[in-house]
Amino acid sequence: MIEYRTIRVGLLGAGSVGSQVARLLLEHSDELTQRIGARIELVGIAVRDTGAKRDTQLPPELLTTDAESLILGSDIVIELMGGIEPARTLVLGAIASGADVVTGNKALLANHGPELFAAAEQVGAQLSYEAAVGGAIPIIRPLRDSLAGDRIDRILGIVNGTTNFILDRMDSTGASLEDALATATELGYAEADPTADIGGYDAAQKAAILASLAFHTSVPVTAVHREGITGVTAQQVESARSAGFVVKLLAICERLVDDETGEEGVSARVYPALVPRSHPLAAVHGANNAVFVEAAAAGPLMFYGAGAGGVQTASAVLGDLVAIARRHVIGGPGTAESTHAELPLLDIGRITTRYAITLEVADEPGVLEQIAHVFAEHGVSVEQLQQTVSGAAERATLVIGTHEAKESALAETVAALAQSPVVESVASVLRVEGAV
Amino acid sequence: MIEYRTIRVGLLGAGSVGSQVARLLLEHSDELTQRIGARIELVGIAVRDTGAKRDTQLPPELLTTDAESLILGSDIVIELMGGIEPARTLVLGAIASGADVVTGNKALLANHGPELFAAAEQVGAQLSYEAAVGGAIPIIRPLRDSLAGDRIDRILGIVNGTTNFILDRMDSTGASLEDALATATELGYAEADPTADIGGYDAAQKAAILASLAFHTSVPVTAVHREGITGVTAQQVESARSAGFVVKLLAICERLVDDETGEEGVSARVYPALVPRSHPLAAVHGANNAVFVEAAAAGPLMFYGAGAGGVQTASAVLGDLVAIARRHVIGGPGTAESTHAELPLLDIGRITTRYAITLEVADEPGVLEQIAHVFAEHGVSVEQLQQTVSGAAERATLVIGTHEAKESALAETVAALAQSPVVESVASVLRVEGAV
Known part of the structure; x- marks a missing residue:
């Protein structure tokens, strides 16, 4: 013995x-x-x-x-x-x-x-x-040890089970955010006060932890750009679905070159985004979590499992x-956390992404030209544009997908669109992530 | 400095x-x-x-x-x-x-x-x-360290990229094994001599390594039951597809109670199996690998990425x-490999699985009863049975899905079916894995 x-x-x-x-x-x-x-x-x-x-x-x-x-x-x-x-x-x-x-x-x-x-x-x-x-998903140790000899470029994570449950339910049943949240609460997937989850606060904390680890840089949660899912509508989810996308709340950690300084920096951000149905993250259902990692040598990796539960x-x-x-x-001590890189933390305006914008516009000659002009003057290139005339007379719905552009330029474009006399309302703005 | x-x-x-x-x-x-x-x-x-x-x-x-x-x-x-x-x-x-x-x-x-x-x-x-x-997929370290406090029950792995490329191509294009292999060779996914891959030898080595690690038991490759994909036909892949399944070469490592001894033991095996399209492993395309792990506390986890490449x-x-x-x-030494459990290594006959069996039978009265009798006398319960009368007269095709049964009983059932006077041929036998 x-x-x-x-x-x-x-x-x-x-x-x-x-x-x-x-x-x-x-x-x-x-x-x-x-x-x-x-x-x-x-x-x-x-x-x-x-x-x-x-x-x-x-x-x-x-x-x-x-x-x-x-x-x-x-x-x-x-x-x-x-x-x-x-x-x-x-x-x-x-x-x-x-x-x-x-x-x-x-x-x-x-x-x-x-x-x-x-x-x-x-x-x-x-x-x-x-x-x-x-x-339960092993992600910290793989990032710290298994990928220690590689260079991580990007992480796209579904790291909050409650919001994934809600968005997945909206996607599969057409439910409103309110109804899907009510179901989540009933089934124990959401807490009595769901703010930490649906406001993206929980995901932002996790983004800070992942970004710190992946980029050897201290990333406090205060440096994480955060948007929750409270603005996501059944209509947005439905439009995404018919266009071959699914809305997911993503925690994104990215290493990128800031073209103002020419230096590498780190962006950490949380927002609901359109993900193509063919992307592995699109298949993450219910309250499950998954972390998609892109490393220079290893290529794309995904870690999937139960994101919560006692x-x-x-x-x-x-x-x-x-x-x-x-x-x-x-014997012997543990391995210390490495922050040797201490890359600059980049503001959300510095990142590059794609937007899907839905506008309600007047259905009259010259509108398309004026809209196109707004995009052009902000240097944003339009990839596709779809116009549907709504039942109500003299109104049309425009769905515009942009090419990749600087977030700041995209945001300014949306602000200018909202001011345009031919735009009745900006019905929806969602970023598109995970495209191949 | x-x-x-x-x-x-x-x-x-x-x-x-x-x-x-x-x-x-x-x-x-x-x-x-x-x-x-x-x-x-x-x-x-x-x-x-x-x-x-x-x-x-x-x-x-x-x-x-x-x-x-x-x-x-x-x-x-x-x-x-x-x-x-x-x-x-x-x-x-x-x-x-x-x-x-x-x-x-x-x-x-x-x-x-x-x-x-x-x-x-x-x-x-x-x-x-x-x-x-x-x-590139971190799987050894997660099994050894991250899941060190949990109890792993089962691993289902797609651990050979060449065979996954071939089976995926057969599934997506209807190609024969020969044609899909030729494509794999052309694209550099298969070696000049593909025996190690398509014969399941490579996957069996990986199954031995994963089983040893997961169950704290030395599992030599000689104890791994191995079947390659050389017998997989376009017809099998097509039938699987229409029934909502995909054929994958799986490395399976399982902890199970041997009901002869009442003791826990370990089974490690490699064979092509039917996987439901809804299972995460079904979405692993091309030469990618994925390892699906079921742990007692963590629940299901999946690790996905490039399984090969320099x-x-x-x-x-x-x-x-x-x-x-x-x-x-x-300072300090590394962590030694643990084989403290040294569970018995179970023969393939001891495992429990489901079979999908396709028979060519005579189309005459009493055939179904005789077939059913063969299953019953081996204690194998039939879950579903589908009969299609083929173009040729007096012939019918029977597709039989079994409930879970002991592999030895299933194998004996198939042997008895092959001997039955009403069975013209056993066209296909595939195991079904990953069912929920």
């Missing part, structure tokens, strides 16, 4: 992910011991209220409200409380006390990543966060825990 | 992957130095013939035929020669001399993995092989190299 050494693990938070982590740690203790070569002992679970009702039965003797003491008695701290404080203070405290840390806290990383990584590097602590992006996300947390614990057994 | 220490890298082999690794190492030297915190020096490239013509220009002064001396002067050895010998002896020599090793040699790993891992573990050497399966596979090699080199900088 082998005498295994014990590694003490303290868990902060017992929500949907935390309680599953605790359950799996307790249930699969023997198997984990063999994989690690040491015994994992869950020494405590810090919660706000030890008497609170939980989905998963947890041993009451492990529950504590004293997170600080728990940290001091832990070799590895798993932080799954969410939010900035007290999570930030506790994680910094854990690192300072010599513990390694696993966290799934995207808000914390997207706002204070550099501070945490610097603190960890200073003492040689490991800080892992696979669960922070893409739930037990699914717990898988990512335990993967980090096992990897860290193995290092305790074989 | 930081003085970086130098890590000496010796490259064995300068084929399509090796020459791209050399090129990228030389071209991206500065960027790699920053990511690693040490300078990578490519000290030599061992080849059989220093005068041979190569696609990529390599510095002639780096070429050598003396692999043994190159190894002795290397901190990290990259083995991309392929084949068992002299690769095996050289890799063991590198490990013995204190070097870490990156290899993309699937034949070597599938046949001698345990020997190599044991040698590496004994001296604390790192041995990485991301390039051995799925080309520069693509070089990305995986460089990822391993950077990860190993970082460990040189921060």
Whole structure:
């Protein structure tokens, strides 16, 4: 019988992910011991209220409200409380006390990543966060390790399950945003206050984390351009469908040359965009997530799976825990986060994309010419234009697809169109991404 | 100016992957130095013939035929020669001399993995092989690290690009196997001797590697049941298409309870199978690869990308190299391969699957009853049966889909059908995988 050494693990938070982590740690203790070569002992679970009702039965003797003491008695701290404080203070405290840390806290990383990584590097602590992006999907470790010798050019991610569920439902049933959101709430895919999801805040945090990692550059969430799905209409989804596209909320991280400076920079942004049906991301249904990565040598790669869910996300947390614990057994510190590149962070105006614009215009001679003039004077090239005369007299609908142009030029074009006397309204503006 | 220490890298082999690794190492030297915190020096490239013509220009002064001396002067050895010998002896020599090793040699790993891992573990050497399966796709590291805390139940992999190109082309154009193979050869997707690919040998090696890793059990390639695509006909592909399926060559690794012993065991197998069009693997086109993983906590995951190609596979090699080199900088050995589980390896007869069987039968009363009797006496339940009377008189075609049954029972059923006086011929037998 082998005498295994014990590694003490303290868990902060017992929500949907935390309680599953605790359950799996307790249930699969023997198997984990063999994989690690040491015994994992869950020494405590810090919660706000030890008497609170939980989905998963947890041993009451492990529950504590004293997170600080728990940290001091832990070799590895798993932080799954969410939010900035007290999570930030506790994680910094854990690192300072010599513990390694696993966290799934995207808000914390997207706002204070550099501070945490610097603190960890200073003492040689490991800080892992696979669960922070893409739930169960291995994406952090592949970006950090597997693609470490490659050069990542672009990431297109469906990283928010709630909005993907809503948009997928609008696409498959023709439902309005309101109805699809109501269904999502009913089925437990959306929270009572859905702002973080439908406003794109959650996706923006994940974009910040992915961009930092992919481009070896600190990208705070404040540098991420963010548009949510609240403006997406059933009409837009229907038009997209008939044109061979699907509307997806994308987190886009891109390395590009800023043509003003001639220097490379990084753009991170979140917005609903048209994706061609033939693109692998178009086939990501329901609350699933997928991250599409374009690397210089590897070419296109996609990572797909459950982007949320307690037990699914717990898988990512335990993967980090096992990897860290193995290092305790074989010795040697973890790998520090690299931000050696520190590329400039580019404003949304600097990126290049394509627009699909729907206009309500007067149905009279010379209108097309005037519209075309607006595009031309902003240097935006029109790829296709489709006019349908609506039932109401003297009105027509114009759907215009542009070639690639600078976002700033496109935005100015749309503003000028809105001012044009022949345009009654700009009914829809969506970017087109993922085109081949 | 930081003085970086130098890590000496010796490259064995300068084929399509090796020459791209050399090129990228030389071209991206500065960027790699920053990511690693040490300078990578490519000290030599061992080849059989220093005068041979190569696609990529390599510095002639780096070429050598003396692999043994190159190894002795290397901190990290990259083995991309392929084949068992002299690769095996050289890799063991590198490990013995204190070097870490990156290899993309699937034949070597599938046949001698345990020997190599044991040698590496004994001296604390790192041995990485991301390039051995799925080309550029990060799959080895996600299985080993990201899913280390989960329990993998099943892997369905499209791991051979040549056969996927051929089957995809048969599916999309109706071509015969011969014609699709000819196209693959013409376009450079198939080698002059395509046996390793179309015979399923390449996929079987990858199945052995994936199963070993996923189930913490040594699975030699000799334990992998292997069927190639040589028997797949245009007719089968067409029938599959009209029934909502696509034929794919799958590498399947499965953890299952052997009901004879009541114990868990591992099955690894390669065969062409019907996959429902709605399954993510059905959308893997051309020479691309994808690995679909079902884990107990994480649920279904998919990893998709280029499964071959010199520069693509070089990305995986460089990822391993950077990860190993970082460990040189921060200290501490690598993580040993775990085979703690050593589950029994189950024969193909023990697995459970579904069959799609096409029979040519006499078109006369009582035939269906006799056919049904054959299924019933072998304990195989029929899910659906479709009869079409063919143009020729007194002949009918029966397409029978079974429920899940033990492979051995299904095989016996097919053998009994072939003997039945009412069956003129068994036209096609394909397994159905990936059903929901």
